[in-house]
Amino acid sequence: GIQVEQSPPDLILQEGANSTLRCNFSDSVNNLQWFHQNPWGQLINLFYIPSGTKQNGRLSATTVATERYSLLYISSSQTTDSGVYFCAVVDQTGANNLFFGTGTRLTVIP
Amino acid sequence: NAGVTQTPKFRILKIGQSMTLQCTQDMNHNYMYWYRQDPGMGLKLIYYSVGAGITDKGEVPNGYNVSRSTTEDFPLRLELAAPSQTSVYFCASSYSHSNEQFFGPGTRLTVL
Incomplete structure (x- = not known):
């Protein structure tokens, strides 16, 4: 099946900092x-972003389908942003x- | 809309017991899925259904059975529970295979 790699595996931020997660x-x-996934x-x-850019409040995401990656941006992080962020894909084989x-x-510390 | 609901939230089984995990969706979605999540990992597909009366295996189907008699319900059956089935189970639904999937709250199962 398709391989999905996320980076970094772990991230610790001070509250208020920005971050970028890659898939x-x-x-x-x-x-x-x-x-x-919250605690x-x-x-x-x-x-839901198979291509293009979307924004929702402090979060935004961009998928460049032709280059096979997606980015999740978190701005002005809050302690409630802590948890695990997953990227997931459906490939084009019919699966x-x-x-x-x-x-x-992600761990956001006050 | 309640979305995707699952029962129970938690369950402890003894080795060899059986149980059914319930999943219901009220979005009139054709596709429904069962995933399991082991500690520190992403989710893996157990079974899926593309409509009432149609089911098929995913990546990790051994030890499980499903049925889809209605559009709304997609129960997952565990026969002869084993410790390897200790996991969190998520049900999901979508309109089609390429549309957004919506997940239920999960069932945490422990087999001792």
């Missing part, structure tokens, strides 16, 4: 989603599942 994938995709284990949909990366664990 590289090995093949063309039909779907790309970013999720935030209670809940998966929260952040963006019907999201392939998940191993995530970036």
